Amino acid sequence: MTRIDAKFAELKAAGKKAFVAYVMAGDPDYDTSLEIVKGLPGAGVDIIELGIPFTDPMADGPTIQAAGQRALEAGQTLQKTLDMAAEFRKGDDSTPIVMMGYYNPIYNRGVDRFLADAKAVGVDGLIVVDLPPEEDDELCIPARDAGLNFIRLATPTTDDKRLPKVLQNTSGFVYYVSITGITGAGEAQAADVAPEVARIKARTDLPVVVGFGINTPDKARAIAGIADGAVVGSAIVARIGQGEPVDEVLDFVRGLAEGAHSA
Amino acid sequence: MADDLFNSFMNGPDERGRFGIFGGRFVSETLMPLILSLEEEYDKAKDDPSFWAEMDHLWKHYVGRPSPLYFAERLTERLGGAKVYFKRDELNHTGAHKINNVLGQILLARRMGKTRIIAETGAGQHGVATATVCAKFGLKCVVYMGAHDVRRQAPNVFRMRLLGAEVVPVTSGRGTLKDAMNDALRDWVTNVRDTFYCIGTVAGPHPYPAMVRDFQSIIGKEAKQQMLEAEGRLPDTIIAAIGGGSNAMGLFYPFLDDESVRIIGVEAGGKGVNEKMEHCASLTGGRPGVLHGNRTYLLQDDDGQILEGYSISAGLDYPGIGPEHAWLHEVGRAEYVSITDKEALEAFQLSCETEGIIPALEPCHALGHVMKIAPDLPRDHIICMNMCGRGDKDIFTVAKYLGFDMSDTEGREVED
Numbered sequence: 001m002t003r004i005d006a007k008f009a010e011l012k013a014a015g016k017k018a019f020v021a022y023v024m025a026g027d028p029d030y031d032t033s034l035e036i037v038k039g040l041p042g043a044g045v046d047i048i049e050l051g052i053p054f055t056d057p058m059a060d061g062p063t064i065q066a067a068g069q070r071a072l073e074a075g076q077t078l079q080k081t082l083d084m085a086a087e088f089r090k091g092d093d094s095t096p097i098v099m100m101g102y103y104n105p106i107y108n109r110g111v112d113r114f115l116a117d118a119k120a121v122g123v124d125g126l127i128v129v130d131l132p133p134e135e136d137d138e139l140c141i142p143a144r145d146a147g148l149n150f151i152r153l154a155t156p157t158t159d160d161k162r163l164p165k166v167l168q169n170t171s172g173f174v175y176y177v178s179i180t181g182i183t184g185a186g187e188a189q190a191a192d193v194a195p196e197v198a199r200i201k202a203r204t205d206l207p208v209v210v211g212f213g214i215n216t217p218d219k220a221r222a223i224a225g226i227a228d229g230a231v232v233g234s235a236i237v238a239r240i241g242q243g244e245p246v247d248e249v250l251d252f253v254r255g256l257a258e259g260a261h262s263a
Numbered sequence: 264m265a266d267d268l269f270n271s272f273m274n275g276p277d278e279r280g281r282f283g284i285f286g287g288r289f290v291s292e293t294l295m296p297l298i299l300s301l302e303e304e305y306d307k308a309k310d311d312p313s314f315w316a317e318m319d320h321l322w323k324h325y326v327g328r329p330s331p332l333y334f335a336e337r338l339t340e341r342l343g344g345a346k347v348y349f350k351r352d353e354l355n356h357t358g359a360h361k362i363n364n365v366l367g368q369i370l371l372a373r374r375m376g377k378t379r380i381i382a383e384t385g386a387g388q389h390g391v392a393t394a395t396v397c398a399k400f401g402l403k404c405v406v407y408m409g410a411h412d413v414r415r416q417a418p419n420v421f422r423m424r425l426l427g428a429e430v431v432p433v434t435s436g437r438g439t440l441k442d443a444m445n446d447a448l449r450d451w452v453t454n455v456r457d458t459f460y461c462i463g464t465v466a467g468p469h470p471y472p473a474m475v476r477d478f479q480s481i482i483g484k485e486a487k488q489q490m491l492e493a494e495g496r497l498p499d500t501i502i503a504a505i506g507g508g509s510n511a512m513g514l515f516y517p518f519l520d521d522e523s524v525r526i527i528g529v530e531a532g533g534k535g536v537n538e539k540m541e542h543c544a545s546l547t548g549g550r551p552g553v554l555h556g557n558r559t560y561l562l563q564d565d566d567g568q569i570l571e572g573y574s575i576s577a578g579l580d581y582p583g584i585g586p587e588h589a590w591l592h593e594v595g596r597a598e599y600v601s602i603t604d605k606e607a608l609e610a611f612q613l614s615c616e617t618e619g620i621i622p623a624l625e626p627c628h629a630l631g632h633v634m635k636i637a638p639d640l641p642r643d644h645i646i647c648m649n650m651c652g653r654g655d656k657d658i659f660t661v662a663k664y665l666g667f668d669m670s671d672t673e674g675r676e677v678e679d
Contacts, residue, residue, distance in 0.1 A: 055569045056441065056554060058448045059291045065435060077566045103289060103553045108567025130553065132295045134279065134288050155293040157455055162296060180293055181453040 003096040003124045004149050004172040007046055008207045018229025019260035021253055024051035024067035025084050026076025035246050037088050041095045043250045044257025052081055052101030059129045061184035063234040078105045082121050089122035100127040111139055115146040125149035125172045133165045140169050156180050173207040184234030188213035194226040217259030224263035232256050272519035272596050280469020285586035288468045290556045293452045302470040304375050321366050326356045332489035337617040345640035349650040350486045359652035360510040361392040367478035369396045372459035379403045382461045383447040385440035386578030387419025389463030394428035404428040407447045410438035412577045419656050437571040440581045444555055464507025465585030468556030472585050479513025486647055487517050500525040503649040504628040506579035508588045510651035529628045531574035532601035543572035544601040545584040546592050559586040575604040576624035602631035623652030
């Protein structure tokens, strides 16, 4: 059982939905980013998605892309992102950390070495956008063997025929992408998303959380209401990008978390 | 070699879209179903004689194929060694090899009922070819082009707009071909239902590398036939320039199992292949990684971040290379070398002076290597080089390097 499994069991027992927050590691710089990450559980975040900066984030919109560029310009590397997770773990042994990004930085480091390091610093799961089930032997299976959850994205284009394949080696939770599009674009509509979540839940016992197109406490409440949780990324990252002080960023996160938790 | 299927170099990719460890389908889940349905449609079309009959008709009457195989006599005399032939793909409609592939993909898009075509472009040749075929078939066309390339390839931007395409300048990254490809993928993820992504080179997720190669292989098939007619035998060496590598793959593929034929791909050496990375020579100066849907050789830093390539030629300015080239490099069937900006410019001038052919800067890299090796080869050694594009689009860039003021209508040399 990973920290992710434990967290969902705890939330279920309390009758609560999960609030998942995404931030880019090292944005705008290592120290500020670490301070934000350390503040997330106190602001009500149940699971932290820690973005791995990459020069070519093909599934992300301008907001996340700019965050990655800021982080890289400030000297962020995959090693520093692992260091950040380790620093966070010193003060928090229960909040799950999911590292999220693209395959090349991981492939470049070496899959086995990366998995050993990630496990050692207390990372619980991985979301790697450009690794569909067809490439499961690259990282998904080795991650599972190393005791890390590999969380898969399901999308509006994932039809019933394909869904079992997407769910097959997924663990931790399923991340449903509410729109066809990139991060930070479009608006998730609870009415459209509800039947899709039901469709996925009919085929898996894993929790289903919904992300993309959620940017306000009301939206977080509406989406969390029809799923097991809601993810917010770009709306938080945009505030970091505007140079908002850490406590204001965390206040905004607190509002979103309260929205999701009130569902 | 050709009669032993197990040792053929022409069997790739495997069912996972891989050439050895290269290639694959490294895309987000949203795109995965689209790529699978494209593969299914292409497999059907590939075995459908009516698809190829339509291609042949358009290649002949719209593109002007077959392109000539031309003996470059004065160039051969000047170099004083091997006999040099040009495969004249610069004579195609729209001025480069790119249209060979675009026609195939657009016919496929029509079969799939797609009404909106998107494309990325570097030098603008693929964008112009896509805009052209879209105009012919009345399809909506959106071309992503790096803002830097929009500036240095202004004539092609104007051509695309004349042809009714929307040209979107891409400002992310350094604003070159790789960034244009990122934005095209973002568009596709957003407009999955009606949009077909027409990729311009032998890269991207499976089935693109194999599909684009198959469409471009008309170059090599013709060249082989024409060489047999002209010389009664196969060439000894075939040479082509490589950015993503589609013109090269098109020339090379039909010759892969002809053991006697030496195959050379020429990458853009920019200012020199050194640790400063001011080049686009992925095989010479890069290492394996995953980008744009496939595993291949990439220019990248120690952290796996992709580096911006540099070349005088916008069409070669890409930090990766088609996965089949990466494989041919590793198994040793093809050799890969690089030519600098300076050497390419010398080749540009030599082609103009000796043959009356103004070449694009891309094939000038291939010609630059011909200039290096031809003088030391015997006179009965036959080289076939792919002249894959014409140079009209590059005259402004070349004028700048040669210190010629294009704004001065008298055409006087600029004094330093």
